[in-house]
Amino acid sequence: MIRNTTNKTINTSNNRKKNTAVNRAHIRSEKFSVYYGSTEAIKKVDLDIPKKSVTAIIGPSGCGKSTFLRAVNRMNDLIPSCYTSGKLFFNNEEIYGQLVDPVLLRKRVGMVFQKPNPFPKTIFDNVAFGPSLYTSRKKGALYGIVEESLKKAALWEEVKDRLNQNALGLSGGQQQRLCLARALAVEPEILLMDEPTSALDPRATERIEQLIDELNGKYTILIVTHNMQQAARVSDDTAFFYEGELIEFAPTGRLFTKPGETKTEEYITGRFG
Numbered sequence: 001m002i003r004n005t006t007n008k009t010i011n012t013s014n015n016r017k018k019n020t021a022v023n024r025a026h027i028r029s030e031k032f033s034v035y036y037g038s039t040e041a042i043k044k045v046d047l048d049i050p051k052k053s054v055t056a057i058i059g060p061s062g063c064g065k066s067t068f069l070r071a072v073n074r075m076n077d078l079i080p081s082c083y084t085s086g087k088l089f090f091n092n093e094e095i096y097g098q099l100v101d102p103v104l105l106r107k108r109v110g111m112v113f114q115k116p117n118p119f120p121k122t123i124f125d126n127v128a129f130g131p132s133l134y135t136s137r138k139k140g141a142l143y144g145i146v147e148e149s150l151k152k153a154a155l156w157e158e159v160k161d162r163l164n165q166n167a168l169g170l171s172g173g174q175q176q177r178l179c180l181a182r183a184l185a186v187e188p189e190i191l192l193m194d195e196p197t198s199a200l201d202p203r204a205t206e207r208i209e210q211l212i213d214e215l216n217g218k219y220t221i222l223i224v225t226h227n228m229q230q231a232a233r234v235s236d237d238t239a240f241f242y243e244g245e246l247i248e249f250a251p252t253g254r255l256f257t258k259p260g261e262t263k264t265e266e267y268i269t270g271r272f273g
């Protein structure tokens with residue numbers, strides 16, 4: 001459900017808060033830094049991201065939100081000048097450990113980008129692509145996974161009669177839900193979303209927010225957003241970054257109503273950024 005007022009939303013979000021046993025850290029960073037050449041874009045961040053809930057990352061442009069997100073599935077590996085120090089864990093396993101295979105990591109840590117980026121293939125093939133890499137199933141068996149994933153992404157009803165049409169023929173909002181279905185098809189544990197609605201209109205945005213709500217509790221979701229209303233609507237906890245530093249991490253309701261740091265207050269009241 002999309003809710004209209006920030007306060008109401010925050011209350012609902014808090015009511016949904018999981019018990020502490022379930023709520024243990026799924027992603028943990030310890031003095032974790034990310035560099036591009038000599039520039040430290042993420043600065044010694046200590047952060048525990050709870051399992052199976054939604055965490056928002058907010059902060060002004062260039063503060064390192066995407067950099068942090070991309071560290072979690074090692075997408076930053078693709079940038080030659082990029083390296084890290086400190087530690088980043090996923091299920092107590094070091095993400096930058098020598099034994100970690102980034103390809104397998106990315107199966108467990110799915111990502112949805114700012115701009116919908118379906119492959120120029122059929123709707124079916126977009127969703128079947130991942131599962132077909134990781135399993136040796138034939139097209140018939142893949143159908144079940146495709147149907148289930150499209151249902152999870154609330155797209156099935158709109159596309160079930162056109163699975164063999166090109167995905168690029170879908171609307172922007174449908175394409176983004178397709179990208180979500182594609183990410184869900186390989187059964188990840190974590191979903192990273194980097195401004196997933198910034199290219200969408202309000203109706204399509206509402207649809208994605210509804211979906212995040214439905215997926216909350218089933219996956220650990222880390223969402224970067226410039227829209228503070230959105231962070232307040234969809235997340236349980238919020239991390240505020242500024243110039244590469246984690247300034248504050250708190251339950252969303254508290255961060256937006258009683259921020260503990262002056263910088264956070266200045267940002268959420270629109271004094272900069």
Ligand SMILES: Nc1ncnc2c1ncn2[C@@H]1O[C@H](COP(=O)(O)OP(=O)(O)OP(=O)(O)O)[C@@H](O)[C@H]1O
Binds near residue numbers: 036066
């Ligand atoms: N590939 C790269 N090479 C060099 N520097 C980079 C690279 N990507 C990001 N940076 C720098 O790292 C810092 C953090 O960038 P990042 O993209 O993580 O910020 P962001 O918070 O996601 O910003 P935005 O809200 O604009 O998306 C910025 O100073 C940026 O210029």
Ligand SMILES: [Mg+2]
Binds near residue numbers: 194
């Ligand atoms: Mg970014």
